[in-house]
């Protein structure tokens with residue numbers, strides 16, 4: 147049965163400029179589909195936005211960015227939440243579901259600097275800002291002469307720190323810069339061959355309360371099939387290796403003519419040990435491809451790399 151849209155829908159969003167852009171984008175898409183429905187955005191600050199001084203992985207991880215939005219949905223103050231999929235934990239808490247994954251923006255990492263054109267141009271000892279263990283490992287592996295320092299905060303905060311000279315360069319997701327209308331800040335795009343993206347990078351997801359079939363149906367037109375398949379394969383890799391500790395992990399899938407190409411990698415944070423793998427297969431079964439590539443990584447001693455990560459974490 148076809149459901150008719152309600153008179154009002156509320157979208158919960160974090161208050162960062164990127165989050166608000168994304169919520170606004172979903173509002174515009176829904177308004178175009180359901181012109182008679184009034185759609186509001188409820189902005190909120192999450193724990194993840196407040197904790198700026200410590201590496202996120204040490205204080206509770208990704209869930210910190212979505213918890214408050216989920217509470218708003220439980221209390222029926224909001225109907226849906228818009229997230230960067232990269233920030234959504236692999237396993238949603240009981241009672242929540244992803245209703246749609248939107249078409250992916252540029253999935254690549256971007257090199258941002260006021261003084262240098264690319265990572266290759268950076269001199270010995272230059273300071274590169276990133277708080278992503280994945281980016282840290284990949285840079286350390288290829289450019290052992292560079293110094294990597296943590297960089298937290300929303301996109302504007304990070305760009306401000308670069309502009310004040312705290313870093314020679316920083317690495318950001320190209321998608322965020324493009325969405326905020328700052329593509330001119332990108333000095334170089336780093337290809338997946340050099341810097342394999344994080345699971346879900348560049349994709350947005352809409353979360354709802356499990357069981358709200360009315361919303362599931364209303365949101366279905368926003369779901370982009372190839373992106374949804376790709377991120378399901380990528381997130382399967384994180385689920386397999388996720389566990390208790392945070393590790394440098396990348397997984398990136400592309401889909402063409404119903405065929406998926408999936409690449410993945412795990413590494414130690416210092417980039418000294420890296421296992422990577424690639425597989426291709428039917429896009430219709432993304433979880434199977436995810437598990438297959440996890441097996442391929444294990445055959446390249448992914449478990450040994452994980453154990454080394456845990457030992458470093460404890461130390």
Ligand SMILES: NCc1[nH]cc(CCC(=O)O)c1CC(=O)O
Nearest residue numbers: 230232318319321322347348349
């Ligand atoms: N880690 C925070 C985060 N979550 C999503 C994006 C960018 C947009 C996206 O990947 O969809 C960013 C910023 C970044 O990594 O530079």
